[in-house]
Amino acid sequence: MDYPEGKLPPTYDVAENELPYQIRLALWQTAFGLQKVDGLSPSEYMVELAYENIEGKKGYDAIYREISDYHREAHVDANTVEADIVSLRIAELLAEDHFRLSPSTLLGIHRHLFTDVFPEEIPVGKFRTVNITKKEPVLDGDTAQYSSHFMIQDTLAYDFEKEQNFSYSGLTNEQKVLHAMAFLADIWQVHPFREGNTRTVAVFGIQYLRKLGFHIDNSLFSEHAAYFRNALVLYHYQGEKQNKRFLIHFFENLLLGKKHVLSDEEMHANE
Structure with missing residues (x-):
């Protein structure tokens, strides 16, 4: 030219x-x-x-x-x-294939996904400034406990710094999966946004897991997205229905090729 x-x-x-x-x-x-x-x-x-x-x-x-x-x-x-x-x-x-382990990445993903999608009263690409609850059918109508909006930035800063300083070297694949799962579940539990948290964390998580070198079975998110969210709810619930097994099964299928049956009925019957 x-x-x-x-x-x-x-x-x-x-x-x-x-x-x-x-x-x-x-x-x-x-x-x-x-x-x-x-x-x-x-x-x-x-x-x-x-x-x-x-x-x-x-x-x-x-x-x-x-x-x-x-x-x-x-x-x-x-x-x-x-x-x-x-x-x-x-x-x-x-x-x-671009990824940076930082809270700013979460903000950027949220902004990209939801700009001009949510109504004006729901902030996009910004942390929420109110406390939120949501009745969860998997908890028989109870709500998961999310971080106070006053603590969002400090909690995320702590979680990300801890992950940035963590070494996966020398761990078995199973140990790596459990650690990465716990980190992503903790980020989700903060629920930093007014709406769109699970989709934002899922995209962030897929990008991060790929950066860690995992091969991801994408069919898990396409076929069991609702299961994934409910498993996160049960993982962090502070009550009798708390159960970490469902999220562990999801991640073992996602990253280790295991074939656990991911049953929504079993999850809703969880005791």
Whole structure:
């Protein structure tokens, strides 16, 4: 390419991220599956566009423009809009290989996933400034205890510093899995955001586990996203229904190739 006089060519090339078909498929399945955490489902048109991306026919920007036009023209409800846009953004983030172990990464993921998705009264890319509760069916209507909003930054700073100083060297794969699981469960328990915590932590967790060198069975998030969230609830619950076994089984299947039966019925019958 010829450049006008006095104009220099760019010194950096645009990074092209060409992933194989099966990896793109797995990432989109994970993105769609994670919407089930909040009982959301993508539109049929979003699924069609996803396959065009999987087949290498369309990039994320083109899909975003097309799905946004579809939402306006078809007057799609807010839940479907959220499922479509957040799925697209999860697939986009998981296609990248950039990760930094820092609370700012959590903030950046949340901002990317939910900008212009949540209503104005829900902060995006910012830690919550109110305390929150949520009635959990898996706890028979009781709520998990999340961090006080006053303690979010200090708690995350402590958890991240401890993880940054931790050495996985010399550990067995089973020990590595249990430690990484506990770290991610602790981050989730803080619930730093007003909404969108589980999807944000899931994306963060997938990126971190890949950085640690784990091979991830993405089908676990696509097929058992609701189980994953309920297992986190039971892991940190301060009461008789506390049970760490369900989350351990999920992570052993996710990272170690084990075949535990992940039963929602068993989880809800947990004593």
